[in-house]
Structures are given as C-alpha cells and as structure tokens.
Amino acid sequence: MEDALRPVVVVGTAAAVTVAVGYAVDRALRAADARHPETPLWHLLRRCRLPLQVLICAAILRGGYRAAHVVRGRHLTATGEVLTLTLIAATAWLTVRGVTAVTDSAYARYAAVSRDVAKISRLRTQSTLIQRVFTAAVGVIAAASMLFTFPAMRTLGASMLASAGIIGIVAGVAAQSTLGNLFAGLQIAFGDMVRIGDNVVVDGEWGTVEEITLTYLVVRTWDERRITMPVSYFTGRPFENWTRGDPRMTGTVLLHVDHATPVDAMRKRLHEILEQAPEWDHRAWNLVVIDTTPTTLQLRALLTAKDAGDLFDLRCVVREGLVAWLRDEHPYALPRVSTAEAPGAPMTG
Template identity: 80%
Template sequence: MEGALRPVLVVGTVVTLTVVLGLVVDRTLRAADARHPETPLWHLLRRCRLPLQVTLCTAMLRGAYRTVRIAAEHRATVGQGLTLVLIGATAWLTVRVATAVTDSSYARYAAVSRDVAKIRRLRTQSTLIQRVFTAIVGVIAIASMLFTFPAMRTVGASMLASAGIIGIVAGVAAQSTLGNLFAGLQIAFGDMVRIGDTVVVDGEWGTVEEITLTFLSVRTWDERRITMPVSYFTSKPFENWSRGDARMTGTVFFHLDHSAPVDGMRKRLLEILEQTQEWDRRAWGLVVIDTTPTTIQLRALVTAKDAGDIFDLRCIVREQLIDWLRCEHPYALPRLSTSDAPGRRDAARDRAPAPLPDTAGLGPGPGKR
C-alpha cells in the first residue's frame, strides 16, 4: 500500500507546489505591473508563467523520482525522459524571458521617441536579435539533449576531431544560406532597410513587412507579398523612400498645347492643394520644363509627410487639373492635326497650274482625249 501511495504523493506534492509557485509569481508580477505602469516588462513576463511551471515541475520530479520505489527497471528511462523535458522547458523559459526583455525595451523607446526612422530601426534589430538568440538557444538545447545519451558521449571526441572538415563541407553546401544569414545581420545593424520602410524593388512599390535571417517580405500597394532573399538588398540597388526623413516630394507631368493657360493652372493647383489633407504645405510649384513642335511639358511639384500621402496627392492633382482643363480650357489639351490649315489650302490652290482654254468649240484641247 505504501509503495502504491508514494508515487501519488510525490507527484501530487510536486504539482501542488508548481501551481502555488506559479500563482505567487503571477501575482507578484501583476502587483509590480500595477506599481510601474510605465514599463511593460512585468506584464510581458507574465507570459512566462507556463514555461516556468513546466520547468519547476520537471526539475522537482527529476530530483524526487529516485525516492519512488516503483518500476525500478524503468527508473533510468524515466530519468532520461525527465532530463530531456527539463532541457526543453529551460530553453523555452529562456527564450520567453529574452523576448519579454527585448519587447519591453522596444515598447518603452517607441513610447517616448518621435523619430519614426529610429523606431523602425530598433524594431528591425530587436526582431532579428530575437531570432538569432532563439536559434542559438535551440541549437544548444538540442546538443544538450543529444549528449545525455551515452552513445553520443562516446562519439563526441571523433565528432570534434572531424568538426573542421564537416564545417568546410557544410559551408560549401550552405553557401547561399550562410550568405543570407550574414546579409540579415548586415541589414539589421547596417540600417539600410527597416521594417515599415517604403521601398521599390524590381519596379514594385511596397512596404517592408517582415525581415528574417534568410528572407524579406514586401507588401505591395495591392496587398500582394513579394518574398526575396535578404542578400538581394546587399548586392543590388533598390529605392528606399523612408530612409532618413519620411517626408517626400512628388511630381506630376502634363503634355499640353502651346496655348495652355500656365498662370491659370498655377492658381488652380494652389486651390487644389489647399483643399487636400495630404499636402504638408512645405512646397509647391508649376513650371514649363520642355517644349516640342506640338506640345509643351509642365511639371507640378507637391510635398507630403510620407510615401502614402505623396502617392494619393499626385493622383488628386493629376485628376483635378485635367478635369479643370477639360471643362474650362479644352483648347489646352493636346490635339493631333488631321487636315491642312485654311491658309495652306489656299496657297496650294494658287500654285496649281491653270487648265488650257478650249478653242472655238473645235473639240477638246491637247491632252483631252
């Protein structure tokens, strides 16, 4: 009877202690969060409750399982399994704590800073640091699990001896992967592109949505996602419209007739800009930049606070100015001449040879047969 109750008492005691400790830690973190609402660290650490409980429960079971005198022939197997679970739970808890710390640092900086570029840069760096740290912890945890097996300890020396050759072979085989890995780190700390930046790659305009250690995702204006290796951004040129200052200057081009009312278009452009919310009132202008034998080319210049507003503002200016010209000055729109001018027709008739006179009704003249 005692042998049957011992496992139940041990497991019940461990589970009870785990639940109680988890509740105590959660209440402590909740109280700290109430006292310090300016930092989200304590609230984020509450997410670690489950991995903490799993780690504590496994650790206590690992230390107390030898006192359970039941199924002695499976004691080694149970101990091995608890060790593996303990390693995995510890790695899980470590990653959760590190994520809470990095997210808290980013949230506190984003709450007090007004520099959007620096906020996006910190977000990109913190995201990549989390991924690198998670990968390192995962590799260490898997290696620790493998080395708990006696067979792995035996071959450990030979594995270390051949690590140089294996490393060279793996480096050649994973050259592209390693290149993307180092390119991701270069992007994170080189500040060439950040999450939230507006970029133009391969003729596609979009916003950087995600950056990992191997690939980068760009969300286009029509909700498509373009996924490309991060090494693309370190080896090929691309446009970053958000680097430095998010404010932008846009242009709208018009091809019009030589009789177009340029001064009237300037006044109408200012009226359009004053009625739009996208214009940031930094600059505007309308000038003639080129002429051809049939048309003149005008450039309207407008400014906005970011790439999204500048795109919308250019569309508004283009649409309303063309509509104004169509209604008020239709002659200013470009035309194609399909017939000769009246003066040109008269000159051509004057240059035509006169017909030969008929001679006294004697029949047709020479050539009229």
C-alpha cells in the same frame, strides 16, 4: 503500505509545489504590474508561468523518482532520461520566454516615449532579429545538451570531433547561401539599411517592408501582394528606400497641352488645387514648361507630400483637377490634331 505511499507523496509534492510556486509568482507579477503600469515588463513576464511550472515539476520528479519507486527495472533509466530531457527543454523554453519579455518591454517603453518613427522602426527590426538569433542559439544548445545525455551520442561526438575541420569546410560550402543570408540579416538589422515599415522599390515593385527574418524579407505591395526576397538581395544590389531618414518626398505631374494654353492661369489653378488637398504639406509647388513639340507644350507640376503614400494620392488629385479645369474652362488648350490649314498659308489649287 510505505511503498504504495511513496509515489503518491513524490508526485503529489511535485504537483503541489508546482501549482503553489506558479500561483505565487503570478500574484507577485500582478502586484508589480499594478505598482508600475508604465512598464509592460511585469505583464510580459507572466508568460513565463507555464515553462516555470514545467521546469519545477520536472526538477522535483527528476530528483525524487528513484526514491519514490514509481518505476522499477529497465524503465528506471528510461524515466530518468525522459525527465532530464524535459528539464533541459523547459529550461530553454523559460530562457527564451524571459529574454523575449525583456526585449519586448524595452521596445514598448522606447516606442511610448519616442517621437522618432525611424528610430522606433529600427529598434523594432533589431529586437525582432535579436530574439530570433537568441532563440535559434538556445535551441541549438538545448538540442546538443539533450543529445549528450546519451552515452552513445557522447562517444559519437568524440569520434566526430577529430574530423570537425573537414565537416566544417563541407558544411560551409554546402550552406554558403544560407550563411550568406544569415549574415545579411544581421547586417540589415544593425546597418540600418532597411527597417520594418519602410517604403522600398525592389525589381520595379513599390511596397512596404512587412517582415524581416534572418533569411528572407517580405514586402507588401500597394495592391496587397507579398513579395518574399532573400535578405542577401538588399546587401548585394541597389534598391530604393523612400523612408530612410526623412520620409518627405517631391513628385511631379507631366501634362501635354496646346501652345495656346494660358500657363499663368493654369499655375494659379494648380495652387488652388493644392490648397484644397490635405495630402499637400505646403513645402513647395511650381508649374513650368519643360519642353515643346511641334504640336504641344510639356508642363511639369511640382508638388510635395509628407510620405510616398500621400504623394501618390496628391499626384492623382492634381492630374485629375488640372485636366478637368482645362476641359471645362479652356477646351482649346487640350492637345488636338490640326486638320485646318495654317493662317496665311498659300492656297493650293
């Protein structure tokens, strides 16, 4: 009778303690979240409930499975190994969840009080890469700990340690590209070259940085394509970052018109168009003649906007408005090919 009750007592105790501790911790975090709604930390820490329960259950069963006589004989060692591996995996899982909650909470609190978009974007990029580096490190440590629970693996590790130098050199040469991207990712995170949300131009393509990992970077173009590039590209080649520092931009619209075009009236019309355009930030504007050809004048309309997206829209509005004004009010000012003889030219017989 006692032998039959032991497994029930051990397993039941493990289940009861697991459920009770998980419930108590969740209630405590709920109460802390209600008392401090200004910080999301307590709400984020509730994600740790499941790995905590797995850890507690595995620890109780690991400590009492021998006395419970749940398994016997050759299965006893195998059960102990499985519980040990589960304990290591649950510890790593809980650690990653806890650190992720802390970093996400720090980012959320800073983003809620800061008005500096550039710093918020930089912190987001750094926190994301830090989380991924930490997760990878914890995963490697957990995997190594699992392997070293097996005696055969410990022996193998000791024999391989003598040749670790040669293996390290070979691995370094073989993984040169991967390691280069890894260090490039860290350089981007802490060097503030490019951040999530930045508008960049790479290989002639304009887009917004959507994701940054340790090895690659994703740029979403204006037509919703995704360009995936190795992060080493941004540390080894020049690229344009239109939103690093100050996102405000100055743009131009070029037009070819006839020599008879009333430039002063066109300049006033440009100002009227800009006053009606919500994309214009009122910093600067101008219209000047920058070049002449035998048949046309080349005009440059200068305008400003708060960012690259508004600047593109504003250039389209100005170009369309000026061409429509010339067509309706001064059609003679549009470029044309002259087929009549010049005034005063001698008549040819």
